[in-house]
Amino acid sequence: MVIKIEGLDFAYGAGKQSVPVLKNINVTIQKGMITAIIGQTGSGKSTLVQQLNALLKPTKGTVQIGDHVVTNKTKEKELAPIRAEVGMVFQFPESQLFAPTVLEDVMYGPKNFGATDEEAKKAAETALQRVGFDATLYEQSPFNLSGGQMRRVALAGVLAMNPQTMVFDEPAAGLDPQGQEELLNLLKSLRDEGKTVVLISHQMDQVLALADRVLVLKDGEIAADEPVDQLFSRPQSWFAEQHLDLPETIAFQKQLEEKGFVFDGLCKTVPDLAKAIKKQLDPTKIRSIGSTISENGEANHE
Ligand SMILES: Nc1ncnc2c1ncn2[C@@H]1O[C@H](COP(=O)(O)OP(=O)(O)OP(=O)(O)O)[C@@H](O)[C@H]1O
Ligand SMILES: [Mg+2]
Incomplete structure (x- = not known):
């Protein structure tokens, strides 16, 4: 499934309160690849990825997600199938957790998309194991966990739904070096299974090690959209202009x-x-x- 964004503008708020954030975005997220999105803080990365599963709708332009075309006129009820196809791990995982226990939290997605209790439990346990979550904590409240453990629960919640496309907004934040290494391996294994992965990261070493293609955002506009080798072959002065580090x-x-x-x-x-x-x-x-x-x-x- 390809995601194609054409002529997209996006502003938070309406009328006089409206704040333009994304301007004239034209990009295609290729299937089966890892696409990294980088850019200075406030450049619009999190806002852009929320268009990929229609959590935010374009102010202008279109987002084509597989067979679904989303515009600012698209009705909420048409968006449910998109949520099953594009999973998202948010920048702040605590914002995505809500159930009384870890296990119920991770089971929620599969149940919501029609799995039985038993199927959902199996999917949740498999996903939690895959992200290295401690099985003795399944009955804990997700809100009593450390930042790193919360992030693992949020990751498992998306894996358990098994969407074709998975978006990770700064997934390494809050993880220790071993956790970061495990995360890199997880993202690689998802790509090897044919999943489409979108990764927002501030860590250029991670982008170099993982990404096939990179989008660079600057002040809400696309400053580069190219294979990772081509990007990092640009001169150092270009990275300084974007306020980006080099690996x-x-x-x-x-x-x-x-x-x-x-x-x-x-x-x-x-x-x-x-x-x-x-x-x-x-x-x-x-x-x-x-x-x-x-x-x-x-x-x-x-
Ligand atoms: N809910 C919101 N309402 C109004 N403005 C917002 C909202 N969310 C973000 N913004 C603004 O939109 C711009 C882009 O924010 P966004 O969070 O997409 O950037 P980002 O590239 O993800 O930054 P960071 O690297 O810090 O996560 C910023 O100026 C931000 O203040
Ligand atoms: Mg962000």
């Missing part, structure tokens, strides 16, 4: 390039970067690119 390995690579190092492509991992640097420290290679290594280790063009 660590790429930042280091770009600094070396400024000093005269020449790389064949992007070094996405530390081992890749180390290998590429080692290659350049080979004297024959250095001579062939017309550079010398000075005493302080800098490569200088002659």
